Amino acid sequence: MAPTRFADIAWPSARRYWIVNARVPACLLNDASAFTARDVEDQALADILIENGAFARIEPSSDTRDGLVIDIGGRQLWPTLIDIHTHLDKGHTVERGPNPDGTFLNARIATANDRPNWTMPDLRRRMRFGLRCAEAHGVSAIRTHIDTYPETIERSWPVVRELREEWAGRIALQAVSLCPVDLLTGDYGDRVARTVAQAQGLLGGVTRPAEGDHAATPANIAEQLDRLFTLAARHDIDVDLHVDETHDPLAASLPHIAQAALRHGYKGRVTCGHCCSLAQQSESDIDRTLDLVAEAELSIVTLPTVNLYLQDRTQGRTPRWRGVTVVHEMLKRGIRVAAAGDNCRDSFYAYGDHDVFDTFRQAVRILHLDHPLTIAPALVGANPSRIGKLEGHGSLAVGQPARFVVFNARSLNELVSRPHADRIVFRDGERLVTQVPDYDELIEQDEPAEAVRVA
Ligand SMILES: [Zn+2]
Missing domain, CATH: 2.30.40.10 (Urease, subunit C, domain 1)
Structure with a gap:
């Protein structure tokens, strides 16, 4: 036949x-x-x-x-697959908040400048658009980081809760708070942890200072992490951090995170994204850090498309490295690793369509996950399923x-x-007969009064 x-x-x-x-x-x-x-x-x-x-x-x-x-x-x-590290709240702002040179610094500045535009209707429209793209591509679970700053927390988190309910049964939605970890030191930390716990989210953060890029690990990193883990433990919530997203080998917060996880009884409950600078450190430093990562049972998420885009970027100069962390070495030690999409059409990454299958195809090439391809599919399936405790997905x-x-x-x-x-x-x-939405649907329509109430 x-x-x-x-x-x-x-x-x-x-x-x-x-x-x-x-x-x-x-x-x-x-x-x-x-x-x-x-x-x-x-x-x-x-x-x-x-x-x-x-x-x-x-x-x-x-x-x-x-x-x-x-x-x-x-x-x-x-x-159906899992995108275990995304930023739905930043998605599709690329025209509104362009990054003039594509660097991390200007991405950070462009995002901060655009954040006042993130009204609840604007967040709903862009996040729904992202969810519809993902669904059409065969994604059924997403973990999104949510910029959580004093000026956005009251808008973003109610929208997250609303959309999680609206999409139940279609896309399982997990949310993680995101702000520099040094912002969590005062009362604001209590407020963030409370908000996250009420939304059944994860406590997150980025291990760079509030006023700066990823660089040498701050001297008081252990103290900052103790505060973060104390907040997480108080509400019994898991942790997911943005870690060492730079080529600078002096950025080495990953071993501190492993030690803090062990100190606070958080073995197996912490995810770390990026960890780019680890790949720029000496083999003996890498070994020592991976020992700790394995001991604390940290899960690692590599974001190959965004690392390739952002790392080693200087205008007019050809990049010399791919920006990704030491995935093969991690897998060899039995460390759980997932690959995910990260940003989509925003100032940190100008492209993308919330298609984690496309991330997988690119991950194979960027990370040499081939010859054989045997275990590569697990990075967008079984591994994030275990990391996110997302049974029935991946x-x-x-x-x-x-x-x-x-x-x-x-x-x-x-x-x-x-x-x-x-x-x-x-x-x-x-x-499913659904298709990706037309870009036209991102155009702002007449919006309810709540749109203009934002300071
Ligand atoms: Zn991210």
């Missing part, structure tokens, strides 16, 4: 059906033990029964399936809602080689 053309597959809309001949990376199966026959890319050929919107059976392929059977001809079937498991994506590719090589804009996304066993 001639192989089925992707465009000719009749996607089901039924309470019960089998998808057969699905090629699944073993690292994206919650339980791969039954799949003893795997190909050179550690992929399994699976038959999947979907019943009442959930995965009822996930088994090695056989030719004895009953009822409605959809043969996808050995094409890739993935769980990994296929019996009993979980049937959220998955089918790509017109058989091998991982075919998968990584094309953007796959024609991928088919399923939610609760039903094909």
Whole structure:
């Protein structure tokens, strides 16, 4: 029989059906033990029964399936994915707050200048736009950092709570407070921790001073971190930090974070994003830090597209390094690492579409996650699923809602080689017909009075 053309597959809309001949990376199966026959890319050929919107059976392929059977001809079937580090509140401000030279310093300044425009309607519009893009691309869980400054906290966090409710069942939304950690020292720290706890969020921050870029670690970093962990522990909330996002090897807050996590009983409860400068330190310093990271069970998130864009940027000079942290060395030690999208069409990163599959494709190239590609899919699937305790996202498991994506590719090589804009996304066993929103939808419409109440 001639192989089925992707465009000719009749996607089901039924309470019960089998998808057969699905090629699944073993690292994206919650339980791969039954799949003893795997190909050179550690992929399994699976038959999947979907019943009442959930995965009822996930088994090695056989030719004895009953009822409605959809043969996808050995094409890739993935769980819906997780973008574990984003900034939905900054997204799509690139025209309004342009970065004149693309550097980190000017990104910071442009964002601060634009923040007064972040009214509640403006935040809702841009964040919804981002969520709709992500959903259309097959993302079902997002952790977003939220700029949390005295002038924005009252606007951003109510919008986060509202959107989390509005999107429940479509995209699981986690939120992390973001401001320089030295801002948390006074009463404001109590206010931030309270706000975050009420919204069931994570306490975050960036380990650079309020008035400056990432540079040499401040002398009182341990004190600042003690304050942050004390606040987190008081409300029993997890921690997610922006760490050492610079080429400067003197920026070395990561080992201090590991030590603080151990001091405060936060083993396994802390995520650190970026950690770029670690890659610029000596091998012995890297080793020492990774020992601590492993001991404190810190999770690491690498943001390859944004690191590539922002790091080593000087106008008129060709960049000499890729900006990413030491991912292979971390994985080798068993440290949990995820890759995520970070900024999208704002002053920190001018491009993007909230498509973590695109982040994955770029991560493979930027970080050399290939030859073999075996474990690369876990960085946007199973690993962030564990980091965010996001069961049912990023990994296929019996009993979980049937959220998955089918790509017109058989091998991982075919998968990584094309953007796959024609991928088919399923939610609760039903094909999503949603498309990415038109950019027109970002245009400000007539807004309610609350828009003008902002000082
Ligand atoms: Zn970030």
